[in-house]
Amino acid sequence: MGPSPAGYDPRPMGPASSASGPGRTAARRSSRPDSGASSPSPPTGRGADAEAPVTGEPASKRALRSQGRKTMRKLLDAAMVVFARRGYHAARVDDIVKVARTSHGTFYLYFSNKEDLLRALVSEAGEVVAALDSGLGPVSGDREGWKELRQWMGQFSDAWQRYAPVLRAWTDLVMSDPELSAQAHAAAGGVASTLAARVAAAGPPPGIDPNAAAEAVVAMVDRFHQLRQFAREPVDDVALDTLTTMVHRGLFSSARG
Numbered sequence: 001m002g003p004s005p006a007g008y009d010p011r012p013m014g015p016a017s018s019a020s021g022p023g024r025t026a027a028r029r030s031s032r033p034d035s036g037a038s039s040p041s042p043p044t045g046r047g048a049d050a051e052a053p054v055t056g057e058p059a060s061k062r063a064l065r066s067q068g069r070k071t072m073r074k075l076l077d078a079a080m081v082v083f084a085r086r087g088y089h090a091a092r093v094d095d096i097v098k099v100a101r102t103s104h105g106t107f108y109l110y111f112s113n114k115e116d117l118l119r120a121l122v123s124e125a126g127e128v129v130a131a132l133d134s135g136l137g138p139v140s141g142d143r144e145g146w147k148e149l150r151q152w153m154g155q156f157s158d159a160w161q162r163y164a165p166v167l168r169a170w171t172d173l174v175m176s177d178p179e180l181s182a183q184a185h186a187a188a189g190g191v192a193s194t195l196a197a198r199v200a201a202a203g204p205p206p207g208i209d210p211n212a213a214a215e216a217v218v219a220m221v222d223r224f225h226q227l228r229q230f231a232r233e234p235v236d237d238v239a240l241d242t243l244t245t246m247v248h249r250g251l252f253s254s255a256r257g
Contacts, residue, residue, distance in 0.1 A: 071102065071110070074100045075096065075097075075106075075107060076121055076124070078097075079114075080165045082095045083166065083168070083169055093113070096114075096117070125163040125166045126183055128162075132156055133190045133191060135151075135152055136148070138198060138201060138202075140202065141252045141254065145252055146244060149244050150241065156221060161225065164225070192217075194214075195217060199252070202251070204251060208251065213251055220243075
């Protein structure tokens with residue numbers, strides 16, 4: 001490609017004029033999509049190119065500036081919209097960039113492919129779910145214990161509703177992808193383990209195994225959200241209060257003073 005009209009020079013290029021001059025370099029850089037990351041400097045020693053961003057390298061492994069983080073956020077949010085509309089398998093990169101109002105070139109500056117983007121979302125969702133592990137304090141059998149459980153139930157619901165498209169895709173792929181399967185088991189297992197510990201500490205009713213009970217609660221809350229979403233009914237305060245009361249009475253009633 002020749003130089004821009006403003007920099008056009010009809011004279012043949014000689015030794016004093018090269019394609020790597022400052023003007024041409026700036027023009028090439030300005031035509032690239034903005035990745036939000038600094039342009040890599042020429043290597044100055046062993047390992048000097050280790051910090052240079054690589055096109056299509058997983059986003060979680062790249063150091064991004066403020067604008068780059070905003071662009072990546074747009075792509076991640078757009079992907080959740082597309083996954084919700086079309087499902088993960090039917091979704092295309094073209095659909096994602098249209099919703100994000102950006103280009104294919106920009107997409108591939110951040111992600112190698114659709115699966116790479118999903119992994120970034122899974123990692124993000126996993127961190128949010130992991131926060132639930134420490135979000136549930138001791139649950140007593142009184143009103144204060146109900147409030148503690150209700151707050152945790154609200155956090156669980158918020159995470160589920162935000163990442164529902166990711167969770168569905170995650171579930172679809174766990175059987176064929178060992179890495180995603182391990183992440184799914186770790187996330188779900190952590191939430192269930194925390195709840196099981198609270199049930200055990202409160203002294204469960206006779207015939208209640210804390211681990212089995214906790215796993216059943218997590219599965220129930222998950223399926224409840226799916227059913228409400230399918231029926232296009234909200235998971236509102238009334239619904240969450242009901243879930244909380246069922247779990248509290250069933251698992252923590254013996255802890256009443």
